[in-house]
Amino acid sequence: MRRIVTLAVLLAACPLAFAQAYKWKDAQGVTHYSDSPPPMGTKYDKVKTTGTVEAPAGANPTAPPTPAPPKAAPAGPASDTPENRQKLCATLRSNMEILSKQQQVSVDDGKGGQVALDDAGRKRQIETTQAQMTLYCK
Incomplete structure (x- = not known):
């Protein structure tokens, strides 16, 4: 047995x-x-890998562990303050300026890469940015 x-x-x-x-x-x-x-x-x-849980070579097992750096708070919605609205409006104006020019624009594809905007995508981004400016930049 x-x-x-x-x-x-x-x-x-x-x-x-x-x-x-x-x-x-x-x-x-x-x-x-x-x-x-x-x-x-x-x-x-x-x-x-060795399949063990030993300390790496050169590690001092008697030394106290170093404290981990403080974790950043997860990015959540920003509070609605005049300063945050000014920052948002500045970003929206900058985005609108870039979208209005006839240059190639690319955006994050959500998978760690970039994708170029076609005319329809540029139009959607302009409409979205204008709507946000109307809502937040009075």
Whole structure:
């Protein structure tokens, strides 16, 4: 019975001994770690894993842990103050100026990349910006 339990534990631990991790940075410079390879065409490094939870070489186990930096509060809606409205209006005016010029404009595609605005997209952005200016910049 003891041999069966030992065999089961060893078989369960084997994948940890051969685990592979990958490290890469995305377009925004955020470092990612994963046990599966990143998307094709992404430069990555293979990270060797040992399957243990030991401190890395050179770490001083007797030193007190350094406190983590304070986490930034998640970006939520800004309070409706005259200063915030002025900042918003300045941003909206700047956006309108950029959209009004006949130059190529690109926007965030939500996946870490950029996509160029076509004429219909530019028109929608102008309409949205005008509506926001009417609402917030009285």
